[in-house]
Amino acid sequence: MSCIPNWEQEWTLPYYLILLGFSCICICVLSDSSIWVPQAEIDAAVKLLLKLKVDYKQMTGQDYKAGCPPSENSIAPDNGPAADGADEDTVDPWNVATTNAKGVDYDKLIVRFGSNKIDQELVDRIEKVAGQTPHRFLRRGIFFSHRDMHQVLDAYEKNKSFYLYTGRGPSSEAMHVGHLIPFIFTKWLQDVFDIPLVIQLTDDEKYLWKDLTLEDCHRFAVENAKDIIACGFDVNKTFIFSDLDYMGSSPEFYRNVVKIQKHVTYNQVKGIFGFTDSDCIGKISFPAIQAAPSFSNSFPQIFGSRKDIQCLIPCAIDQDPYFRMTRDVAPRIGYPKPALLHSTFFPALQGAQTKMSASDANSSIFLTDTPKQIKNKVNKHAFSGGKDTVEEHRKYGGNPDVDVSFMYLTFFLEDDEQLEKIKQDYASGALLTGELKKMLIETLQPMITQHQERRKQVTDETVKQFMTPRPLNFKL
Numbered sequence: 001m002s003c004i005p006n007w008e009q010e011w012t013l014p015y016y017l018i019l020l021g022f023s024c025i026c027i028c029v030l031s032d033s034s035i036w037v038p039q040a041e042i043d044a045a046v047k048l049l050l051k052l053k054v055d056y057k058q059m060t061g062q063d064y065k066a067g068c069p070p071s072e073n074s075i076a077p078d079n080g081p082a083a084d085g086a087d088e089d090t091v092d093p094w095n096v097a098t099t100n101a102k103g104v105d106y107d108k109l110i111v112r113f114g115s116n117k118i119d120q121e122l123v124d125r126i127e128k129v130a131g132q133t134p135h136r137f138l139r140r141g142i143f144f145s146h147r148d149m150h151q152v153l154d155a156y157e158k159n160k161s162f163y164l165y166t167g168r169g170p171s172s173e174a175m176h177v178g179h180l181i182p183f184i185f186t187k188w189l190q191d192v193f194d195i196p197l198v199i200q201l202t203d204d205e206k207y208l209w210k211d212l213t214l215e216d217c218h219r220f221a222v223e224n225a226k227d228i229i230a231c232g233f234d235v236n237k238t239f240i241f242s243d244l245d246y247m248g249s250s251p252e253f254y255r256n257v258v259k260i261q262k263h264v265t266y267n268q269v270k271g272i273f274g275f276t277d278s279d280c281i282g283k284i285s286f287p288a289i290q291a292a293p294s295f296s297n298s299f300p301q302i303f304g305s306r307k308d309i310q311c312l313i314p315c316a317i318d319q320d321p322y323f324r325m326t327r328d329v330a331p332r333i334g335y336p337k338p339a340l341l342h343s344t345f346f347p348a349l350q351g352a353q354t355k356m357s358a359s360d361a362n363s364s365i366f367l368t369d370t371p372k373q374i375k376n377k378v379n380k381h382a383f384s385g386g387k388d389t390v391e392e393h394r395k396y397g398g399n400p401d402v403d404v405s406f407m408y409l410t411f412f413l414e415d416d417e418q419l420e421k422i423k424q425d426y427a428s429g430a431l432l433t434g435e436l437k438k439m440l441i442e443t444l445q446p447m448i449t450q451h452q453e454r455r456k457q458v459t460d461e462t463v464k465q466f467m468t469p470r471p472l473n474f475k476l
């Protein structure tokens with residue numbers, strides 16, 4: 001039996017139901033082989049295997065690796081109550097849901113997605129290779145998972161450089177602080193490794209998925225580019241592009257899109273992204289467009305005809321399905337697989353059960369909020385891990401693990417010692433919820449004001465510079 005690498009389809013392929021007389025016989029296609037087994041038995045076996053894989057990881061600290069390990073991406077999740085009573089988290093590019101106030105269980109996600117944990121050893125190694133204190137997102141496990149980062153560092157140590165690729169789906173003009181996480185981190189990577197960066201704005205995707213006009217999607221892309229530029233990217237090392245513009249102007253980019261399209265079947269994208277027969281064909285072929293920037297010859301103005309330059313993608317973990325697909329296709333079309341760094345989700349003000357929503361102004365702190373709005377939102381809407389009364393809080397202490405103000409501070413407060421002290425004091429009851437919220441407000445207000453000032457400096461001319469295909473300054 002030959003395995004399809006990385007698609008990990010052993011358990012996922014379609015079940016064909018055939019009714020024969022009064023009985024229902026199910027054929028389950030397992031990779032290339034077909035076996036005849038009743039559905040209930042298949043489900044039970046799948047559940048058992050999933051559990052064994054989790055147990056293996058817990059016992060050994062390592063991912064179970066077989067010739068073609070199973071994917072849990074497209075499998076019906078095990079909905080039975082877990083030991084801690086938490087249901088399975090939902091994580092895909094369009095939905096993030098958990099019932100746990102602490103947020104998504106990221107260790108479980110690493111096992112499910114088959115990625116690797118960013119452990120202390122890797123953080124230390126990045127520090128050594130970069131020669132810089134690791135970014136607080138690395139120190140605090142906000143970027144928590146990776147694929148092939150050691151390989152990127154091995155090559156870098158041998159003077160073989162790489163480039164960065166990240167992106168944003170411009171669904172509205174309004175961006176919130178959570179949207180900045182990949183960009184803040186990518187800027188740090190660009191600075192410490194001194195490498196080129198491409199940023200994809202998927203205005204085409206937003207048109208396909210949302211009830212928006214093409215003109216609006218493109219306009220949102222340009223407006224979002226201003227907020228992205230305000231993060232401080234080096235214009236001589238950064239290319240920002242709208243798919244609607246770049247696809248039509250770069251034959252090399254489109255050639256890669258077509259190569260990818262030829263090597264992914266409908267069954268595969270259906271398994272990964274959950275497309276149905278009623279999804280428009282634009283959605284079905286879109287993953288190839290998000291995959292193409294992972295290959296250096298999609299940008300001949302930057303890399304010439306070189307197709308061997310390693311790509312590193314910092315992104316939120318919900319984008320991983322696109323890049324699992326990309327990594328599967330890459331060797332089959334003669335390209336290196338992109339490496340990845342995954343971040344956790346940024347929680348909504350109302351609690352870590354979901355990620356923020358750009359459509360609910362009260363769910364997040366927006367980059368356009370005034371200091372007064374920030375203060376009101378945090379005070380009125382930030383979910384608190386504190387007790388109901390001051391007396392109880394002083395006596396029993398608060399719970400920083402579910403407190404959204406504390407979570408936000410872990411993203412934005414630079415000082416490790418101060419953060420640790422806040423955590424201890426909150427847990428002991430020495431620090432009250434109002435005082436904790438005040439600290440968050442005083443952290444966010446100057447941060448957002450400074451962002452707004454930098455954004456004001458970004459002229460249409462600056463945007464045009466960043467978004468014009470051109471050579472970039474770098475040494476490889």
Ligand SMILES: *[C@@H]1O[C@H](CO)[C@@H](O)[C@H](O)[C@H]1NC(C)=O
Nearest residue numbers: 154155156157158159160475
């Ligand atoms: C990498 O480049 C540096 C500076 O140019 C040089 O000193 C070093 O020997 C090179 N290392 C390797 C492994 O080629």
Ligand SMILES: *[C@@H]1O[C@H](CO)[C@@H](O)[C@H](O)[C@H]1NC(C)=O
Nearest residue numbers: 232233234235236237472473
């Ligand atoms: C970009 O390159 C130009 C031309 O070499 C130079 O004048 C400019 O200072 C550079 N900008 C930055 C931000 O380094």
Ligand SMILES: *[C@@H]1O[C@H](CO)[C@@H](O)[C@H](O)[C@H]1NC(C)=O
Nearest residue numbers: 359360361362363376380381
């Ligand atoms: C947001 O919160 C404010 C104050 O708490 C409230 O007046 C407003 O209606 C809320 N907006 C939405 C969209 O829920």
